[in-house]
Amino acid sequence: MTRRRRPPSRPALQVARRSRPAPYSRAEILARWAGCAYCNxxxxxxxxxxxxxxxxxxxAANIVAACRACNASKYTQTLAEWAASF
Incomplete structure (x- = not known):
């Protein structure tokens, strides 16, 4: 009975890591929007x-400025769901 040789080891595959999104500034986003994105x-x-x-x-591309009332009423709804509730 002969022993099988283990194939030579291969270099470990590197898994592509997700890059962290660029940080955003609260003040910058509030300044970009003149007021609430939903009711002005x-x-x-x-x-x-x-x-x-x-x-x-x-x-930053997924964040808008909002007033307290609009933000609270939208909660976890998508924009389409929230608009349809009026």
Missing amino acids: GPAEELDHVLPLSRGGRDV
Whole structure:
């Protein structure tokens, strides 16, 4: 009975890591929007257009300025779901 030789080891495959999204500035986003993105009232909070709970990302492109009332009423709904509730 002969022993099988183990094939020569291969270098470990490197798994591509997701890069972290670029950090965003709260003040920069509030300045970019003149007021609430939904009702044009005074903006005091940031809102994820596609909520994180629905697969949205925490990146500047997914964040808008919103007033407290709009942000609270939108909660975890998508923009389409929230608009249809009116």
